[in-house]
Amino acid sequence: MIRFAAFVGALLLTTTAFAQSEPVGQAVEVNGMQMYYEVSGEGEPLVVLHGAYMNIPAMGGIIPKLAETHKVYAIEFQGHGRTNDIERPVTYPNLADDVAKFMDAVGIEKADVFGYSMGAAAGLRLAIDHPEKVDQLVAASVAYDMSGSQPEFLEMIPTMVPEMFIGSPMEEAWKQYAPNPDGFRPFVERMIALEHEPLAWGDEVKALDTPMLIIAGDADMVTLEHLVSLFRLKGGGAPGDMGKPLSTSRLAVLPATSHTAVINQVDLLHGFIEPFLQGETPKGMFE
Template structure:
């Protein structure tokens, strides 16, 4: 969801891809660009809309200190070419599954932000055998969970709104097709208008999920709590029973685009989740 806003490309974010193994691999009729950094258990990173790998910033090199990070660029984004196909969450999920097959990655942890979070959720739904643990940052499972202000804005979206913006400038720095930005915008706007109601499918997800959102994100807090409850979260601890495998983290004073710009804070909640570390209470449980 919420794909019309993305962090600007900066010199700091460009550092994220230094010393990476960079390749393309044919998947579903396109050449998907990916970068591999670090060593350890595989962790697939899925950026947000309009974003490339550098736009994900410092969180990638931080995660690469303890994981083998495989970061990708989606259809029509950055160094991955566009094809004659709509951009949908199921399509993106199938692309990730295809990439994993091509790289002989049987199963991995998944970290998706915004558009990437939706793709990650769909990957857990459509290809559950490929998902070990899922981190969903600034994502949701139902269009009804969008902030009212954003829901009211969606019908007004036009490609012209994005032309001449910093996102178009950033797009042209890496894009395979330097003139392909308008077509990408049209596809992402169409995605905003697609129905989304995955509640029953989310409830059936078996992989542990870490839900991350800003307290001023484009998805409402109520929606993220409902998401958490669908996964078995929201119970009282300190009652002798183990906590649910899924977790919820709300970042303070944080808008949608500010989520990814707090790498240290993100790491502080992502790494313990991926390592299955649970804070100890004074009750000793």
């Protein structure tokens, strides 16, 4: 999603991943890199996009849960996990194009997409730049404008330097999977640069027809006001018992939940995601 990348990455990498069945892992050439991905489950395709500094295992139990009813394609972005880094900036348009090219390479014409944090922003950019690729979008902890970030995070961005991460447990965790274990500094430099990239997609989001499930914690790195603004841009927030159809998009706020706690609440996440992907809505008194 938004670029809290550097701030939350270390925490996410040190959390214990949920046990999951063995998926099929392989790599495919995408934009000059060998992109690693894993396929699990059967059904309609669902592309899963992890957060900054994360990898597939760090997404935990939500992937095998979704694989019970979908054919899940979980990828690892540039420089993350087992995908090699390349001499190219990490930007949301670049990440989105990588996903589009990945889908072409493995023969996915169109799919549902679930992204978390940086992956959610990449998924949103994918829907904007390649709308023909995205059927429905689940975006957990995402912002469409940098002004929607918590003030504390905005104050932190100018202080970010590679030395905050080099030599830390985060670097050791990154090296476990990295094709080039000596490439951590340039990778971190690219990720810090991502925090400074412009992010102001309001007009593009408003014009977007893709149904969207917006998920966030009530103590996330995005303000609650911004989440409501995003939901309203997607046509949500009107009364549902007064004759007008519901918006195709939805908003779910997880209680007592920080940014890093969002992805670990597997059953709660799944309880929101699966009905959305299946097009199921609760019935009101007048239906």
